[in-house]
Amino acid sequence: MPSLFDARHAGLLVPLFSMPSTSSWGVGEIADIPMMAAWLRECGLDLLQLLPLNEMAAGQNSPYCALSALALDPIYISVTRIPEFRALGGVEHLAACTRDRLRQVQDARMVQYQEVRRIKDEAFVAAFRHFVAAEWQRDTPRARQFETFRREQAWWLRDYALFRALQERFDARAWTEWPGALRDRDEAELQRACVELRDRTLFLEYLQWIASAQWQEARRELAGVGLFGDLPFMVSNDSADVWARQTQFDLGAQVGVPPDAFSQTGQQWGLPVYRWDVHERDDYRWLRERARRTAELYDGCRIDHLVGFYRTYVIPRVGEPFFVPADPEAQIAQGERLMKIFSTSGVRIIAEDLGTVPDYVRQSLARLGVPGFEVLRWERDWDAPGQPFRDPASYPAVSVALTGTHDTEPMRVWWEHAPAEERAAALQVPGLDVSGASPESPFSPALRDGFLRVLFHAGSNLLMLPIQDVFAWSDRINVPATVGADNWTYRLPWPVDRLSEIREACDAAARLRDWAEESGRAARAAAAIEPPA
Numbered sequence: 001m002p003s004l005f006d007a008r009h010a011g012l013l014v015p016l017f018s019m020p021s022t023s024s025w026g027v028g029e030i031a032d033i034p035m036m037a038a039w040l041r042e043c044g045l046d047l048l049q050l051l052p053l054n055e056m057a058a059g060q061n062s063p064y065c066a067l068s069a070l071a072l073d074p075i076y077i078s079v080t081r082i083p084e085f086r087a088l089g090g091v092e093h094l095a096a097c098t099r100d101r102l103r104q105v106q107d108a109r110m111v112q113y114q115e116v117r118r119i120k121d122e123a124f125v126a127a128f129r130h131f132v133a134a135e136w137q138r139d140t141p142r143a144r145q146f147e148t149f150r151r152e153q154a155w156w157l158r159d160y161a162l163f164r165a166l167q168e169r170f171d172a173r174a175w176t177e178w179p180g181a182l183r184d185r186d187e188a189e190l191q192r193a194c195v196e197l198r199d200r201t202l203f204l205e206y207l208q209w210i211a212s213a214q215w216q217e218a219r220r221e222l223a224g225v226g227l228f229g230d231l232p233f234m235v236s237n238d239s240a241d242v243w244a245r246q247t248q249f250d251l252g253a254q255v256g257v258p259p260d261a262f263s264q265t266g267q268q269w270g271l272p273v274y275r276w277d278v279h280e281r282d283d284y285r286w287l288r289e290r291a292r293r294t295a296e297l298y299d300g301c302r303i304d305h306l307v308g309f310y311r312t313y314v315i316p317r318v319g320e321p322f323f324v325p326a327d328p329e330a331q332i333a334q335g336e337r338l339m340k341i342f343s344t345s346g347v348r349i350i351a352e353d354l355g356t357v358p359d360y361v362r363q364s365l366a367r368l369g370v371p372g373f374e375v376l377r378w379e380r381d382w383d384a385p386g387q388p389f390r391d392p393a394s395y396p397a398v399s400v401a402l403t404g405t406h407d408t409e410p411m412r413v414w415w416e417h418a419p420a421e422e423r424a425a426a427l428q429v430p431g432l433d434v435s436g437a438s439p440e441s442p443f444s445p446a447l448r449d450g451f452l453r454v455l456f457h458a459g460s461n462l463l464m465l466p467i468q469d470v471f472a473w474s475d476r477i478n479v480p481a482t483v484g485a486d487n488w489t490y491r492l493p494w495p496v497d498r499l500s501e502i503r504e505a506c507d508a509a510a511r512l513r514d515w516a517e518e519s520g521r522a523a524r525a526a527a528a529i530e531p532p533a
Contacts, residue, residue, distance in 0.1 A: 005348070005371060005398050010456065010463040010512075010521040011047025011226070012040060012470065013406060015063075015477060016076060017111050018490050021497040023080055026105030026116040028496070030214040031078035034221035035496040041225065042500065042509045044516035049228040049302065049464050051406060051477075057236060058172050061113050061488040062478075064304070067164070069235045070156040070293050072211040075113070079120055082210055083142075084127035087134070098122055110489035127210075128203050136202075149209045155289065157208060161201035162194060163240035169197065174238040176251070185244070215297065228350070228464075229298035231290065231342070233305035234271040245286055248278045253316045255308065260355035263481045266313075266321075273314050276324060276334060284341055291345035300348035303339075306372075307357045310335030310364070332364050339368050350400050350462065354378075371399045374460055376451065377414055380425070391430040392458035401460035403451065403469040406477040410468040411451060413476075415443040429454055448472040449511065456515040463521060467492070470508050 019028035019036050037048055054066035055073040066073075079085055091099060102119050105112050135143040150157060163175070170178055181189035194201065219227065234255050235241045242249050249272040256268040279287065294301050303309070311323040311331040325331050342349050351365055353372040365372050379390040395401055403411045415423065423439035426432075434450040441447065452470070455463055468475055478487045499505040516522035 005369065005461055008461050008463075008519065008521040009047050009226070010045050010465070010516050010519075011049060011228070012043075012045060013049040013464055013466045014492075015051045015406065015488075015490070016053060017051075017063075017488065018467075018477070018492055019496045020106075020491060022495040023078075023497075024106070024495075025079055025102060025120060026108060027075060027111050027113070028491075029078040030076050030211065030218050031081055032496050033218045033227070034223075035499075037222045037225040037227075039496065039499040039505070039509065041223065042513070044513035044522040046224065046522075047226045047228060047300075047462070047464065048222075050230065052230045052232050052304075053297075054232070056113075057238065058167075059114070061111075063230075063488065064232050065236055066232070067167075067236060067238060068156075068160050068240045069232070069290055070241070071160045071208055072215065072297075074124065074207045074211060075117055075120060077120070077124075077207065077211050078214055079123045079127075081214060082123075082127045084130040084134070085123055088126055088130055093126060094119075094123065108491075110486065110491055113489070124207060125203075128206050131206060132202075146206065146209050149212065150205055153208070153212075156293065157205055158201075159244040160208075160240045161204040162190070162197065163243055164204050165197040165200040166193060168200065175243045176237075185246075226299040228300040228302060229294060230302045230304055231294055233303075233308040234269065234274075237270070237272050241286070242272055248275055248282070248286065249273065250275050250314075253314050256313050256315045256321065257305075258313055258321070258356050267481050268315055273324070274312060276312070280334075284338065287338060288341055288345070291342050291347070294342075295346035298347055300350065301342070303342065303349055303351050305355075306351040306353045306365075307355065307361055309338045310361050311358075328358065328360055331358075332360060335361065336364055336368060339365075339370055343368070343370065352405070354405070366396070366398070369398055371460070371462055373405075374399050374401050374458070375405070375408070376401070376403055376429075376455060377408075377411075377426075386421075386425060389425055389429045392454050392460075393430065395459040397459055397461045399460040400462040400464055401455050401458040402464050402466075403455060404466050406466065407480045409476060410466065410472075410474055411448065412443045412469075412472045413474050415447065431457060443472060445472065452511075453515050456519040456521060470512065471504065 014036060016028040016033065019032050020026065021032045021035055024032055033048070040046070040048055052063040052066065053072050053076060054063065055068050055071045056063060057065050057067045080090060085093070091102070094102065098119060101115060105115050105119065166178065166182060175183060182193060237251060251272050253273045254268055255271045255273055257266055259266045311325060313321055314324050315321045325334055339349070350371045351373070353362060353365065354375065362372055374395045376392065379395070380387045381390060392401060404414070420439045427434070427437055427439065431454045432450045434446050437447055448469070452465065475490050476486070477490050494502050494505065513522065
């Protein structure tokens, strides 16, 4: 059977928060993933790319600002599918005022994270109390299933649950502001806290068990659609991971990126810096654990900010930024070591290699057989007269062709704001056949279809399209280097369980299916989920 990178595939990038169904509580949920996969199969597609699903920090919307690199965010739990909540009577168990608030978040145009969390937390507490009384205290088979989960996942679950419980005890203060013994993880104080907070940690572990069970059920229902996750380069300072591994991070500096296509001045992320020397002495144990956890959840994974694993851009409190490791030879050695850790974990990896990336890093990826990104709007012969766009048919087979990412403006917005000379060059893309189109033309269904069809025929074995570009929508998922109310709150205009009833979605499915079939990308999902050798 051919592997993922030896055959042609196509899929969509759709954040989970963006794809609620009619039964969801204001945000896309785990149980909605198979519904989206069903529509992908109608489209002749076999890959679904999600954004990170790690638990977000309090008050945050960004999936890249997580308080755990390993825990799933309970906001994605499908409450109505929790057995204990159903046993209580389901939605009718909620107070009338809560049911009113639930209808409001379900009808909202964007995800209202804080309100969704408040409503779900009320339901979670009720379900857990029922579980304790009906299952845990009676040592039932279901209780023993939970205990098995706790034992098997203890390698990350215990630190996570205790961290979260201590956060609540100390009014959401950062762990660096906790009393010294707990901040510094004194063993006696940790044991005392475990006893004092055992009810709360059990509740937090229960939520992770429920999320895990729903996740595995959803994966069984994907019927051959390969599921790709997203592994963020870094974790937050105020996270269970950094608290539990303080010696492995430099908290006196922060990670960022030099100036690139997203920011002319570079970016400061406010995230701790890996102490790569310490990780190396530990044989990269924590990164191996992250890779192992990723393989438990996904068929494939996008490595976010790939270049950071080769060379980290460090911004000290005083002085000029610098790279770690410092020289290219050491950077290549480290990056290839880490890519092999990820790729041998049981999950296929693709590399987000956008921005300022040295040529030797892309050469390294080619040697390793790791697909990098080919974003149509940026793939140009920059040194040739007129800077023509590269022929997508020339993209390397081991690559991912895209119209854009979750960080870029949709294709329609790009066209509307592109200068006339860029539009003129784009219209010369080989294979693009849009009758009557000119640089002055507004973005039209014909232009959308022309660009999409060209990318379906790209040389890249993998094609991943943001769902906005399939419909020529203008909605953005995120604007990098900004903090705004609209970032990470985008919702599809229709519930995912109704896509087959929506004329516009049916028409899009027919077009995508035709292009998938004519470009040799259709129905290869059995190969998509084959694990790496």
